[in-house]
Amino acid sequence: MEENKKTLYSAVQPTNNLTIGNYIGAITNFVQLQEEYNCVYAIANMHAITVRQNPAELRQRTLALLALYIACGVDPEKCILYLQSHVPCHAELAWVLNTFTYVGEMERMTQFKDKSARHADNINMGLMDYPVLMAADILLYQADYVPVGEDQRQHLEITRDIATRFNNAYSPTFTVPQGIFRKVGAKINDLQEPTKKMSKSGENPNGAIFLSDDKDTIMRKFKRAITDSDGEIRYDPVSKPGVSNLLSIYSVFSGKSIDEAVLEFQGKGYGEFKLAVGETVASKLMPIQAEQAKLLANKDYLNQVLISGAQRANAIARKTLSKVYKKIGFYQV
Ligand code: ATP
Ligand code: LTN
Numbered sequence: 001m002e003e004n005k006k007t008l009y010s011a012v013q014p015t016n017n018l019t020i021g022n023y024i025g026a027i028t029n030f031v032q033l034q035e036e037y038n039c040v041y042a043i044a045n046m047h048a049i050t051v052r053q054n055p056a057e058l059r060q061r062t063l064a065l066l067a068l069y070i071a072c073g074v075d076p077e078k079c080i081l082y083l084q085s086h087v088p089c090h091a092e093l094a095w096v097l098n099t100f101t102y103v104g105e106m107e108r109m110t111q112f113k114d115k116s117a118r119h120a121d122n123i124n125m126g127l128m129d130y131p132v133l134m135a136a137d138i139l140l141y142q143a144d145y146v147p148v149g150e151d152q153r154q155h156l157e158i159t160r161d162i163a164t165r166f167n168n169a170y171s172p173t174f175t176v177p178q179g180i181f182r183k184v185g186a187k188i189n190d191l192q193e194p195t196k197k198m199s200k201s202g203e204n205p206n207g208a209i210f211l212s213d214d215k216d217t218i219m220r221k222f223k224r225a226i227t228d229s230d231g232e233i234r235y236d237p238v239s240k241p242g243v244s245n246l247l248s249i250y251s252v253f254s255g256k257s258i259d260e261a262v263l264e265f266q267g268k269g270y271g272e273f274k275l276a277v278g279e280t281v282a283s284k285l286m287p288i289q290a291e292q293a294k295l296l297a298n299k300d301y302l303n304q305v306l307i308s309g310a311q312r313a314n315a316i317a318r319k320t321l322s323k324v325y326k327k328i329g330f331y332q333v
Contacts, residue, residue, distance in 0.1 A: 001038045001316070008033055009143035009177070011042035011084065011134075014061040015053065017210040018068060020281065021188035021198035024252045025149030029182060031073040033147060039079040040141045040313065041069065046084045046091070046133060050126040051119050051201075064292070066302055068211065071291035080316075082309030084137065089317035093136035094129070096324055100165050101132050101158075110154055135159040139174045140317040147180040150187040151197055170327040174320075185252045191225040194241040212289065215282040222246075222278035223271075233265040233273055243270075250277045253284050 001007070012018070012026055030041055043065050048058060062083060069081060084090055106112060106128045116123045126133075134155050138146055139162075146156055156179040163174040190196045190207035198208045206221055213221070227242040235258050237244040251258050265273050295302065325332060 005036070005038045006144040007040065007141055007175075008037040008145045008147065008180075009040045009042075009138050009141050010147050011044040011047070011137055012065060012069075013044045013048045014058060014065045015048045015051070016061070016200040017212045018065070019188075019198050019200045019208045019210055020249065020253075020285075021149065021208070022200060023072070023211055024185040024188050024249070025151075025182070026147065027069065027072050027074070028252065029147040029180065030069070030079075033145075033180075034075060034078050037145065040143070040316075041074060041079055041081050042084045042137060042313075043069075043082070044084050044134075044137070047130060050124065050130050051115065052122060063296060063299070063302055066305065067292045067295035068288070070295055070305070071288045076305045076309065080309050080312045081305060082313040083306055086306065086310035087140075087313045087317050089140055089314070089321045090133065090136050093140055093317075093321055093324060094133045096328060097132050097135055097139075097162055097166070098129065100162050100169070101135075105158060105161075106131065109158070111151065131155045131158050132162070135162045138177050139163055140320045141313075142175040142316075142320060143177045144175055145180050146177050147182075149197075150181060153179060153181070166324075173323055173327060184258060185248050188249060189241060189245040191221055191242075191245070194226055194245045209281060211285060213285070215286065218282045218285070219275070219278040222274045222281070225274060227270050227274075231270065233268065233270070234262055243273075246274065246277050250280060253277075253280045 010026060010030060012022060030039065033039060043062055045058065045062055066081070070076060074081060109131055112128055112130065115127055119127070135158065138159050148156065156177070160176050163176045167173055167176070188198045190198045190202060190204070191209070192204050192207035200208065200210070202208055206224060209218055209221055225242060225246060228240055233243055233247070234240065235244050235247050247258055247261050250256070251261050254261070256264070265276070322332070
């Protein structure tokens, strides 16, 4: 880690295939930011098991996500890229932070309420404790910044509260992190229900574009995307959520601003617009898929990345945890 650079931390869960929401809200930022910061990126498999996972699929998706990170441009030489369960300090710090977190705060978390409703047969302690584990992830690395999508804003706030509470109870121990949210694309919405976030574990598969979708599927899903009946292509998320969502997707994938995109499609029909969005997304995703497949064929390389990532992550995390144990009075030999 370079001394003069600030630290940035983020993670993605290996649940299901990733969507273009994850790609835009998280991964593209990770790539852009890796030059400027000391970046630490995790595959959050400990978060993933807060909802039931098939073990074989979880294993396979872990490698697939690692390959995807690299295929999208995250460079394991420049960043620390590792698997959360390879660093035991996460669970250890989460336990300590649990004693600085109130049950009422966790019960109020939007994601907890949503996921409890969706998985009513399995409202487990882990699901409720999810934000504390996330706080532990971030605070172990003394991260200054955390790039995430809009849906994680509340979890970041609670991380800041927990860090401040601990610092005030003892003495400054944790860096209090700031979120980084992109201006366009911090929340990509479902193509079928454009007022709801596009989610990788949502109910309607036609509402989400997965990074693993082939071109025909991508084109079909965009063609069927819900718009409105006024026929005008303009950015107005409140009264035109469908069209505005497509404009955001187009803007990020084409590298053009929203205004440029609106100008480009002035006077054109929705049909033509949707085809253009589909083409742009597909042409970006196809090479990523090819690169991901190539990487997945080289398991030795991927394992090597994980081993090296875990070593580097462990060294940093252990240092913070030792500091914490000392402050709270855990006898160390
Ligand atoms: P799940 O549906 O399994 O809860 P998820 O789609 O929310 O998963 P995560 O692994 O929880 O995905 O999130 C990975 C990153 O992607 C986070 O930074 C999150 O904020 C971001 N993200 C997720 N969905 C979107 C979206 N629709 N738009 C923008 N960013 C998103
Ligand atoms: N909860 C996050 C994934 C995640 C994360 C983190 C993000 C786990 N630990 C630490 C940022 C920092 C999500 O995106 N759903």
